[in-house]
Amino acid sequence: MLRIESVHKVFNKNTPDEFIALKSLNLSVSEGEFVTVIGGNGAGKSTVFNIISGSILCDSGVVELDGTDITYMPVYKRASYVGRIFQDPMKGTAPSLTVGENLIIAYMKSMKKNNLSIPSSKEKNYIKERLADLKLGLEDRLNTKIGLLSGGQRQAVALVMATLVKPKLLLLDEHTAALDPVSAEAVMELTEKIVTENNITTLMITHNITSALDYGSRTIMMDLGEIIIDVCGEERKKLTVQELVSQYK
Amino acid sequence: MSLTSFIGAIELGLVYSLLAFGTYISFKILNVADLTVDGSFVLGAAASAVFTFSGNPVLGLIVAIAAGALAGTITAVLQTKMGIQPILSGILTMTGLYSVNLTVMGGKANIPLLNKTSIFTYAEQLFPGRGYKIAALFIIIAFVFAILNWFFRTQLGLSIRATGDNEEMCKASSIDTDFIKIVGFSLSNAIVALSGALVAQMQQSADVNMGAGMVVISFASIIIGSTIIKNKNITLGLLSVIIGSLIYRFIIALILTTNFPPSYLKLISSLIVITALSFPNIKKKMDVRKLERRRLHAKN
Ligand SMILES: Nc1ncnc2c1ncn2[C@@H]1O[C@H](COP(=O)(O)OP(=O)(O)O)[C@@H](O)[C@H]1O
Numbered sequence: 089m090l091r092i093e094s095v096h097k098v099f100n101k102n103t104p105d106e107f108i109a110l111k112s113l114n115l116s117v118s119e120g121e122f123v124t125v126i127g128g129n130g131a132g133k134s135t136v137f138n139i140i141s142g143s144i145l146c147d148s149g150v151v152e153l154d155g156t157d158i159t160y161m162p163v164y165k166r167a168s169y170v171g172r173i174f175q176d177p178m179k180g181t182a183p184s185l186t187v188g189e190n191l192i193i194a195y196m197k198s199m200k201k202n203n204l205s206i207p208s209s210k211e212k213n214y215i216k217e218r219l220a221d222l223k224l225g226l227e228d229r230l231n232t233k234i235g236l237l238s239g240g241q242r243q244a245v246a247l248v249m250a251t252l253v254k255p256k257l258l259l260l261d262e263h264t265a266a267l268d269p270v271s272a273e274a275v276m277e278l279t280e281k282i283v284t285e286n287n288i289t290t291l292m293i294t295h296n297i298t299s300a301l302d303y304g305s306r307t308i309m310m311d312l313g314e315i316i317i318d319v320c321g322e323e324r325k326k327l328t329v330q331e332l333v334s335q336y337k
Numbered sequence: 338m339s340l341t342s343f344i345g346a347i348e349l350g351l352v353y354s355l356l357a358f359g360t361y362i363s364f365k366i367l368n369v370a371d372l373t374v375d376g377s378f379v380l381g382a383a384a385s386a387v388f389t390f391s392g393n394p395v396l397g398l399i400v401a402i403a404a405g406a407l408a409g410t411i412t413a414v415l416q417t418k419m420g421i422q423p424i425l426s427g428i429l430t431m432t433g434l435y436s437v438n439l440t441v442m443g444g445k446a447n448i449p450l451l452n453k454t455s456i457f458t459y460a461e462q463l464f465p466g467r468g469y470k471i472a473a474l475f476i477i478i479a480f481v482f483a484i485l486n487w488f489f490r491t492q493l494g495l496s497i498r499a500t501g502d503n504e505e506m507c508k509a510s511s512i513d514t515d516f517i518k519i520v521g522f523s524l525s526n527a528i529v530a531l532s533g534a535l536v537a538q539m540q541q542s543a544d545v546n547m548g549a550g551m552v553v554i555s556f557a558s559i560i561i562g563s564t565i566i567k568n569k570n571i572t573l574g575l576l577s578v579i580i581g582s583l584i585y586r587f588i589i590a591l592i593l594t595t596n597f598p599p600s601y602l603k604l605i606s607s608l609i610v611i612t613a614l615s616f617p618n619i620k621k622k623m624d625v626r627k628l629e630r631r632r633l634h635a636k637n
């Protein structure tokens with residue numbers, strides 16, 4: 089499914105600020121796996137996501153998705169396969185467009201590009217149904233500018249946007265970290281529901297170790313640009329939060 | 338205000354509302370102050386004047402639109418493919434256009450069109466009475482309005498609006514934002530050039546310097562319009578631009594009825610824009626002052 093091979097990334101090469109962010113990283117994720125990613129600040133977690141989604145390019149190595157080499161594919165092209173949600177709820181939606189318009193933008197992934205048709209009522213109904221699945225009442229606010237929604241609501245809409253057209257891979261970068269505990273919990277529950285119901289291959293970065301062990305089927309820990317722990321199955325079930333915390337340097 | 342200057346203000350308000358439509362797309366929708374406008378306005382006027390001079394006023398409008406679109410494309414390519422800052426991209430195209438415009442005008446700084454057949458000559462035959470220019474402009478603006486109002490609801494139009502709002506999100510939604518900007522800026526400058534083309538035929542002359550300050554004038558219209566119609570969708574947004582442009586021309590016409598020297602008009606346009614853009618910031622500071630003073634009073 090996802091194959092990252094010997095991916096190396098150095099920031100500010102040949103300057104005093106030179107920094108090795110990823111050290112010949114290898115990672116394989118199979119179809120339908122839900123991997124939680126933990127590790128201290130600066131460990132290189134977001135850099136891995138940036139390289140997978142194309143917003144930065146690696147210095148050497150290969151990124152392969154479903155057998156296709158996407159290492160140098162432009163962001164907007166690989167975006168049809170990779171869905172991504174950021175920590176900042178402002179990043180994932182266009183604030184002065186309405187909830188409905190934002191979702192149409194996301195839904196356009198599945199349509200012919202740049203066409204001059206106005207979204208049909210069939211498409212609008214589909215979007216409305218998917219929004220209703222959230223059970224947040226947002227289906228009644230399709231004409232509200234999304235900038236007027238709370239962070240939690242925006243993040244929930246971003247979740248629907250990223251999965252409206254089923255992505256081959258979903259990347260969640262601390263997507264509940266900016267929310268209050270109640271909204272964070274709600275968005276996390278929604279994430280789990282959408283990911284499992286649609287069997288979406290997912291990587292989720294989190295600083296909440298409990299979440300990292302409760303959700304998903306595999307956990308990896310990164311440190312200094314390397315994967316230092318990679319557990320799944322029985323071994324993962326036995327792992328405790330304390331044991332993992334003690335691995336943070 | 339005399340009837341003549343009243344009619345004149347409506348005519349100018351209408352013809353310059355096209356200019357404001359164009360900058361509305363770059364300034365309000367794509368979130369970039371595109372200075373290409375000062376050049377593409379003249380480019381449209383120059384193309385229109387050359388064709389009107391040789392007896393083809395309608396063809397002049399069409400060529401103007403195409404030339405404006407090309408100018409916008411160049412600015413967008415500088416911005417996206419060449420990575421030049423948005424404002425500078427506009428300045429570079431505008432500066433280059435000055436030479437292009439002079440060349441189009443056959444090296445002359447001015448093309449007079451007195452006694453030449455223009456689209457307004459046709460309009461005069463169609464609509465008798467003093468309002469024939471208004472009637473012609475009204476039809477053209479209604480047409481452009483209808484097209485834009487439809488276009489910004491289509492998938493392509495929606496992508497343009499979303500790109501101005503959150504470019505990263507658009508890329509993450511598989512939108513080729515470079516292409517989208519090229520479409521947006523060329524559409525914007527095509528309409529600006531049409532505005533220049535109509536101004537040339539209406540005022541029966543094109544001048545290589547007639548574009549100076551057009552960006553600011555159109556911003557003033559957009560800002561006036563947006564204070565009258567707030568919190569708007571695309572339809573109301575476009576309508577507010579027409580209303581703003583008309584009000585702007587009435588303000589100017591009123592000023593001209595006094596003994597105020599006309600040479601100060603551009604300064605006034607600038608002041609309108611400065612006031613409108615700085616108002617929210619100044620208001621915030623004044624509110625904080627007020628709160629501070631109130632607390633001081635409460636203490637004493
Ligand atoms: N664009 C960049 N330019 C320079 N350094 C960067 C850049 N992006 C990330 N870094 C550095 O790389 C390291 C890893 O960052 P990141 O992957 O964001 O860590 P995290 O695991 O907290 O998500 C950090 O030290 C960060 O400062």
Ligand SMILES: [Mg+2]
Nearest residue numbers: 133134135261
């Ligand atoms: Mg990070």
